[in-house]
Amino acid sequence: MTSLLTGLLRGTAAGAAGTTALNVTTQADMALRARPASDTPVETVSALADRADVSIPGRRRERRHRLEGLGGLAGTATGVAVGGVGGALRSAGVRLPAVIGVPVLGAAAMLASDLPTARLGLTDPRRWASADWAADVVPHLAYGAATHATLAATFRADEQAEPDRRPATLGTLARAAALGAATGARSTFGTAALSWRARPGDRAPGGLLAGRFGRGAATLGALGEAAGDKHPAIPPRTAAPGLAPRLGLAAVGADVAACRDGHEGGPGVLVATAAAAGAAFGGQHLRALARDRFGTDLPGALGEDALAALLAWWGAGRSAG
Template sequence: MTPSPWSGLLRGVAAGAAGTTALNAVTTLDVAVRGRPTSDAPEQVVAALADRAGVEVTERRLAALAPLAGAATGVGVGAAAGALRAAGLRLPTAVGGPLLGLAAMVASDGPIALLGVSDPRRWTAQDWVTDAVPHLVYGMTTHAALVAALPDPGPPPRAATLLRAAALGAASGSRSTAGAAAVAFTSSRADRGVAGRAGGRGAGVLAGVLSAGEAVADKLPSTPSRTAPPGLLPRAALGAGSAAAVARRDGDDATLAGVVGLGAALGAAVLGVRTRAAAARRFGSDLPGAVAEDVLAALLGWLGARRR
């Protein structure tokens, strides 16, 4: 049975609490072994936030609120990870653990930098190690607790599925309709999920017309930049949706495929702009690069959506 997002969130809270306990234990052990002073950055962050809010906080309350803020950060990251895992995003420990540690590190160090408490750019290598190791322990502990609380309901997506998702995402990042059109051209009404609804002759004709229109509009000087929100957001959504639709159609996990498609769409959109600019400088015209991108988007869409 697939757990609900709320169940995942609650189990993530417990996993985050376990990770926070491990982080605090490692930090305390480091202080005891090296005899270094404890960091007052958490208290300074709370004091800065209170000052901006116009609230007066006594030193005793600062001493109590700082650990609570740290615990809230750890529990919050764990809760988010639990909800994502319940939704189907399952990463191996070698990847998920460090990513959770990095997320907690950003959540902790971000306010320190933004509020001017400390400048991470001036930290020494030892400072970074002192900060990174406990957060890595947090990430590994939290991920292990999540795996125990939310075991995998099935095998992870195959590498081929993720490569196809990346191809569809990149196609959508280059031409927003390329991925969706490829899904429509290669699917039928008998397929599962969105692919089945997008399949059929009518959907294929519509997808072809939209793709042709975009190919023409892409070369007009008045067309806005694809990296602006109106151009980037549809590419991201269609890249994720196309990748997830094909994964579901083929019986694979759609969540991680959608995430890969989203990332590939964003990356291809930005990279495409830079590549087109370089080609325009090389050939003295934007047309050669634009046509090459048309062909590449169509090829990537076909590779990502073709039937196995």
């Protein structure tokens, strides 16, 4: 299996290729229809700077030029980041065919670009005309096509060299869902459970978790998170800094378990990632209900600890055969 870091690096390169395709398609549309460049990137960066109380230096024209540069950089960073996530997921075994992968990657880049502007009140997609949708959808489909093609090309040699895996079963998907839900509630519990279930002879990287260092580090991480989770200064898990590692660790954990048992990892990775997102949001909601009922969310947090530990232990179990 390709390492997560290698997948991330390949994904960023693929995202850069996709961003180039998006920019070329957009500029070709501007040249053909003689339409002006969109002011949305500039307005988005300006609104975000105002919300963060960050001053963009310079006079009016200088400030405008800086905002244009920052808007372009933000768009490039978005495309590269989406590609990086796609590469990381592919390294974890998520291999979608082009007919699915191209629109999924394009939609992800489009959502990452349009959602912030909509949340800031700078645009309302519900009021877009057909030409507006075409001007946004077509370049993002070009992004998806270039990104998917680059990912497929850079991963082809590794994927052909991998040993055949058995198709995922209902049992392996159920365990992946449990492992993902546990990781969504406590990001390190799934890794800790996998380390205690691992054996020295397991396929890499599962066997690495069976050593003293792997188990010790995973256990300390889980205990530290269980203690720190109750501190009021900890940011909400549904914010990007808390949610992103949960989704990533859920995907990696599900693929590690599938690789260990000789099953295809892609379906389990998708199930685990969805379960992690659901558990992250659902757990936060239940904690809020406990706070309203008891005046503190400690009972809900302790109950969540126990449930996450049980789900992680069962989810990390080995499939029959």
